[in-house]
Amino acid sequence: MAFALSSMQVTSTAFGNHQAIPAKHTGEGDDVSPALAWQGAPEGTKGFAVICHDPDAPLVKEGSYGFVHWVLYNLPGDITSLDENTTLGTLGMADFGKPGYGGPMPPEGHGSHLYYFWVLALDEQTMLPEGLTLPELLSAVEPHLLGMNRLVGTYERA
Numbered sequence: 001m002a003f004a005l006s007s008m009q010v011t012s013t014a015f016g017n018h019q020a021i022p023a024k025h026t027g028e029g030d031d032v033s034p035a036l037a038w039q040g041a042p043e044g045t046k047g048f049a050v051i052c053h054d055p056d057a058p059l060v061k062e063g064s065y066g067f068v069h070w071v072l073y074n075l076p077g078d079i080t081s082l083d084e085n086t087t088l089g090t091l092g093m094a095d096f097g098k099p100g101y102g103g104p105m106p107p108e109g110h111g112s113h114l115y116y117f118w119v120l121a122l123d124e125q126t127m128l129p130e131g132l133t134l135p136e137l138l139s140a141v142e143p144h145l146l147g148m149n150r151l152v153g154t155y156e157r158a
Contacts, residue, residue, distance in 0.1 A: 006147025008040045010119050014084070021115060021153035027105030028158060033070060037081035038119045042146040046077035047125040049141055050089070051134060054104065056113040061095070068094050068134045069115065070101045073141070074126050092132040099131055104155035112156040120148045 014034035015021050023029035036050065050072040057067035071092025075082075082088060091099035106113040122144040132140070 004145050004147045006042055006149055008038055008121060008147055008149040010036060010038045010117060010149050010151040012036050012151055015153050018152050018154065021104055021155045026103040026155055031103045032085040033101040035082060035084040036117060039080060041121045044123050045121040045146055047122040048075040049073040049120040049137060051118040053116050054113050070094060071132065071134050071137055073128055073137055076125060090128060090130050092137055106157050108157055112154050115153045115155060117151045118148055121146045
């Protein structure tokens with residue numbers, strides 16, 4: 001995979017970088033995706049994808065590790081934010097076994113986990129089918145990746 005960390009800034013009105021994710025956005029709450037915003041997308045951006053990944057989850061699967069909480073793509077290049085519980089884009093398959101957002105819910109007693117909300121800037125507007133897994137999405141968008149950056153939230157199960 002071509003990594004393309006960029007100067008794009010990713011923020012949320014729900015939590016700050018390396019701050020606690022409110023229960024509302026977790027499996028213990030309403031389980032709705034947080035609002036996200038980004039600025040400074042690379043020149044030539046025509047589409048976006050969003051991923052939420054927990055690298056602290058004790059799971060190894062299909063040559064990768066961690067737990068995928070959200071795969072969202074086919075987002076147009078003229079947007080700079082997603083509302084809470086967004087209906088924009090096309091849903092990919094999370095590791096919960098269903099498409100859509102599934103909020104943080106680390107195993108009991110496993111301590112605080114980090115949740116990476118990645119925004120990927122692409123040089124084309126994608127029209128990919130619903131239900132792609134994270135590896136399938138990354139394989140499809142890698143040739144079109146202009147830049148990416150993330151917002152990191154934390155959560156520890158009560």
